[in-house]
Amino acid sequence: MREGWEERPLSEVCQFDPPKAEVRGILGETDLVSFVPMAELGILERQTRSNEARPLRDVYKGYTYFADGDVLLAKITPCFENGKLGIARGLRNCAGFGSSEFMVLRPGPDITAEYLFYFLSRDEFREAGMPVMTGAVGHKRVPKEWVQSTSIPLPPLAEQERVVAILDEAFDAIAAATANAEKNVDNARELFEQGLRIGFTSLTDSEQLTLQEVATTFARGKSKHRPRNDPSLYGGPYPFIQTGNVREAERYIVSCDQSYNEKGLSQSRLWPTGTVCITIAANIAETAILGIDACFPDSVIGIIVDPGRTTSEYVEYVLRFFRERIRAMGKGSAQDNINLGTFETTKLPFPSLEEQEKLVKRLDLLAAFSKELEKGFDAKLMALAELKQSLLARAFSGALTVGHGDDAPHTPSLRAEGEATQGRRTGGGSLRRSAPRDDGGKGAPRDDGGKGASRDGAGEGTPPENQPPIPTIPAAAKRSAGTQGPRTDG
Template structure:
């Protein structure tokens, strides 16, 4: 540890804590939980911003009695010691007085004279978090032992300075949280703004001034023969006035989507669909996920068709509008290259004299949620080619369509730049939080008071109080008639080939929970490890397997 500020002292967590320990999961696991009772705090409840109620489990009085050694007091530091959330830390609020913790959460009860909030903030600061997640520390085995926690070094200021630091951090954290809340709200506002722009685009208000400046605008007018209407499965390619969803400008027409260009489903005739012979060639194969993740412009693909794959499909041209009709309903994207897609995607190729793929793509975005309202002749809720064929598009003259697309993209460009700036600011806020914590524990956040009692005197008092504390009386053990469990080392000869979970190991090995963990850690991290961890994908659990000699 680098040179400490005046009045500070270096200490171990074990010196400051009157209790360090974790609990267990009641026998029966999640099936043993009750709808109400005594809260059981698990790692999913422990977050840097506090204890969250989401997913809170409860145990009955009998189960709680068996976990008396893992009883929470208000003001305890709670630290996640296993798994992906290792290192998350907070202080237990008073409302969780009497709760229990399971084996994934460690209670650190700070002795009188030290601030629990200070200890928690210290453990949450960048350097301790880096150490906890270091490949040679907690993350190697995704667990922190009691011994590791006891030996963790902390830079300890005088008590009054601890309190000043905590108050300052609270103030700055509140400001940071408010900033983060406002920045997160920007995303919602951006979506609302885009919806508003699209709504204005397709009711005519976005281009009202453009129309007013045109003296010779002509509506998109064309006729279709009975045979053409039959081929398109339409009774009329224009929507009558009484059926229009809303009023549009005089030069606009409600025109059926199939009458504005080619509308057809993709093809993937061969079965099974996952036949390896279909894939691995030069032809991009677009699927519903590629469309929904495209943001309206498909520039990437995750799979390709071979010549055989192409032979049972169709190669659509660059600029084709893709519309999903399965999984992600009515998601849209315009092909940035030639490609194939299956029948879960509908393709639209615009007749350039009537419309453009860009104009139609923005319209589908506008009505995606309420698509059936724009398809008056379609009764069913499920979207299919028939649904899209029955959609009528509010269609301005082609030159006005181009102007509408230009204005949409200009408006979206501005708002997307704002979103980018908000995202940068959000990341900056995170870095600022880290910087504030680093300054706090370097003694640079609050002024130091030369009248404060040095931390060394505080540590001396804690040590003296601990030395003079009465030793707890040990209750005589009742003679045990059950067969003694073997030690962990003695289990090695008969270790099952499929391995075992930690809970199964605890059921077979003698010793307390922490003792078994320590012994297991030694077997996993010695020069020639005897045990390794392996994730069982079938059971979705970690298994401990013996390393072959």
């Protein structure tokens, strides 16, 4: 650890779950306060979103209290694991209430809210907390005692501000690069969809036929036994797929996680490799082609094509093109669904076999190209996420600010900005902010209002209007992190 840094448990530098009684002496029953449900707490978003205000009397009981500058940490699964976390800012009357599943950490005089936020943002913190979560399945929570006992490397305040400034600059650039890569992933997918549209809208002169007219078999799957999850049906050599397998397949279904035994097969049907599957319930109009012989239930229609009229690949593509039209036919019931009757009068384009083969080849090439692009951008997204964690690891080891001493340029004091911009409320006065003390943290008010406001625009992740599509990581962050940053050549 760097000279001048120390390890301290969070319980010594933060007050946990400050008492809501402190707001009673400031606000009246009808005064408005911000309300932040769990859905509004972002995933690793520094500033919490607060779009709703409620009278104090409506939220005082049953909800968690917090004030401007407090750090909110989701403690329940899966929100904790997903990184739901943020700093309360801009609250109505400087006070807020929210989900009972929030754990509130109020920074003391020795730590800034931003430095604490970045510490809690680390994958390492969440990964260490997951094994100690307690409670019933689906309702597990990370214990407050574990968070309180977690040690944080703590440099002087000026050093914390330098760490935050470097991370802010780097993370802003990473956010812009991430947004660009995500857009490129969407563009790669749209490239194929556009090719699909062009391919099938050009078939205006083709013969229009129903699926029954181009198939030797067109029927729903079979699973007669009730209950369908009877264990006596499973554990044999016959693959059993369901709607989820069709949705998740990359065109061909080549494996599954369930199988029928002889008893299971006797109440179902084994469909041959090459069967086109289309879902008619739960996940409407999803399609795939069997790459193995398999059984499926009546929530899936099977199409065994007539090889003299069409191919499995062409039928899967044409169904994919008409997916939204087919889904629209299933609207109007309590649960969207379609059935065999949906296709009785639905005409689809079927040109000559030669034209079908040419179109399938073009779409196959476009699909492969689109998929390669998508994989490349997905890899870039993964590299950017790893870069963030690498920067955080270096930040809390002390390595990030080596060479960024007191004489190095850095942002203005976060604490000073906090005093200037936070803590105001209508009618004068502000909430008292208690900080941990040697006597157990029972309520000494903080001199600075405890706001620790961020520098202007920090953490928003929004690039300037003239920002290039994929910006490089700032030079200061590169030097400190020892990385070349993501490539920007697409």
